[in-house]
Amino acid sequence: MTTSLAGLHSNYREELRDYRLLCSKAGGLTVIALVLMGVALDYVVYPAEQARFAIVRVLTSAAIGLALLSLYTKTGKRQVQVITFLWLLLPQAMISWMIYVTQGEESLFYAGLMLTIFAVGILFPSGYRQTLAFGLATVCLYYIACRAHPDGIRNPSKFQFQLILIFFCALASSIYTFFNEKGRFQLFRLKDELAHKNEQLARTNESLAQIKGQLLQQEKMAAIGTLSAGLLHEVNNPVNFCLMAIEIAMEEPQAQDSPSMLECLTDVKQGMQRIQHIVSDLKTFAYRKPGAAADDVPFLFEKALDSSTRLSAHELRGVKLTRELPGDTLVLGDEAAIIGVLINLFSNAALAMHKAGTVSPQIHVTAQWHDDRLHVNVRDNGPGIAAENLARVFEPFFTTREVGQGLGLGLSISYAVVERHGGTLFAESELGKWTAFNFDLPRVE
Incomplete structure (x- = not known):
């Protein structure tokens, strides 16, 4: 019997929580490395800001590191989605600040915002709502960075184009995440069905093994029954004749006068009686129909x-x-x-x-x-x-x-x-x- 839909969703969420925890840890380390390696971009695009940007990059990396450490606590494991969402906003906030302090809408760093949005949608097992929220938050950060720039927005067309482009990235990423999430659930459901099929197959194999054993036992019982039925006729009558002969022999004067002969006859009598007992025991198995269980x-x-x-x-x-x-x-x-x-x-x-x-x-x-x-x-x-x-x-x-x-x-x-x-x-x-x-x-x- 397959798991109910509610139970399936519950098991899926539990497995997904562990997967998100793993992705958050691995993704966090990757983002820290990329943030620190971004000093190369600072050197090429804004060499005058390189020192200040390097300090901000180190602080951002440290903050992401602290967030990753919190994932090793019980609370962090339970709130893995919230913590992941917050630390993912840190590089977006850092890039938006760099846009603010440099050229505003003229800055090339807006590409970093879009790259992060796509990375979150593709690499992280986030829900489409979380991905859309992350994208909209990025749009807001970019809007604030350009609006708050000391010189204001100098090229409105370019600003609007890039703002819309970032929004499209957020929308596309959330749509991709939606179908990706459905695909993950379908895969989990197939895995669950396969696990149940394997369990059913194991139970079936066990039942077949028991049935095979019972059939072998029934065949043995039938063979014993056939043998017993034959023994009842072929052995019992000669044994009875022998016992009668032994009883008569024991009454003869020669046997009465010879203790050794009387002892031998007594031993023979006990042996024949033992044969009688064995045949009597085998009667229990006689006349049983093969494959049929006896009535209690x-x-x-x-x-x-x-x-x-x-x-x-x-x-x-x-x-x-x-x-x-x-x-x-x-x-x-x-x-x-x-x-x-x-x-x-x-x-x-x-x-x-x-x-x-x-x-x-x-x-x-x-x-x-x-x-x-x-x-x-x-x-x-x-x-x-x-x-x-x-x-x-x-x-x-x-x-x-x-x-x-x-x-x-x-x-x-x-x-x-x-x-x-x-x-x-x-x-x-x-x-x-x-x-x-x-x-x-x-x-x-």
């Missing part, structure tokens, strides 16, 4: 935690996982998606701790009810996250892993999943000591 249904967070622990057992080898849960963990949401979030958090933590060589790696999961929401904290004692990366961990495609070891979409997708449940996923860390991820889920009404 009541489920036990504790059960989701058990499933995610078993499904990420390979990554959690050597990691001690503890929990501290309330008696009631019934929440509302997409159980499979929350299992995916927990698996991602466990896998990231385990990988970071293994990579850093953490001694006695641990993950502790706590959950507490606050305001009808279950607040979950997953904390590890790993290497932590650097401060410059902590604010970026949820950005799509941001990863600290080596190339080929991850797309950096896991936490971004997890953030979107938690957000879909009305909660927020955020990270805390102390570098070299611990990392914690927090999210919350709604209670079943």
Whole structure:
């Protein structure tokens, strides 16, 4: 959404104020140099007045310098237009005085007045009103200088011609400034629109990245679902037959009389039961339509935690996982998606701790009810996250892993999943000591 016209004008004035401040400082130094270099003109045109003119030029330059120094104060920065207008009148007043003390309308210095008028209109980002006011002030100064000349106006035609010429310069300069000002505003508006377009493009790219990540996740979920559906038929039945056979074998007299055989059968039974649990966990992902989000249904967070622990057992080898849960963990949401979030958090933590060589790696999961929401904290004692990366961990495609070891979409997708449940996923860390991820889920009404 583009900036409103009033806001655009406000931003334009603020930017223009800084630009005027810069131009006033640079222009002031240039004018001081030109005023002092004008002694060469005095030497050519009025050599008899050179000493007196040199003193006036130095005083004028000093006054302009003081005005420039005031621009470094807070008041000067706010009143940059007024101060610039005043110091620009100083060389005009100086030239008018030189006309007064020399030849009046016969003096060639009137050209300096016109040159300054055009310079102000072209080089300074002044408004057309200020430029017109500056031009009219110059006309008045020239009129006073010629009228107050000791010999009066000796050549009225020449005086009127030059006065009208100076006025035309003022008018032309203000017209040029008017269109120049409109052009500057149009350029600023285009820059503002371009900035907003870039922001929109950045947001669009971020949305596309999130959509891409979600599509990849949905494809993985669909693949897991297809695999799970197959496992339900291809694995569950043989496992059940094996368990029945093991139960029968354990009742045989030979097994009862042999402690070692009974122990072996018990181990086999526990292994088959573990397979049953894994298949049961994978049932959560079965029969889900690709690209379709599951309806929010009541489920036990504790059960989701058990499933995610078993499904990420390979990554959690050597990691001690503890929990501290309330008696009631019934929440509302997409159980499979929350299992995916927990698996991602466990896998990231385990990988970071293994990579850093953490001694006695641990993950502790706590959950507490606050305001009808279950607040979950997953904390590890790993290497932590650097401060410059902590604010970026949820950005799509941001990863600290080596190339080929991850797309950096896991936490971004997890953030979107938690957000879909009305909660927020955020990270805390102390570098070299611990990392914690927090999210919350709604209670079943």
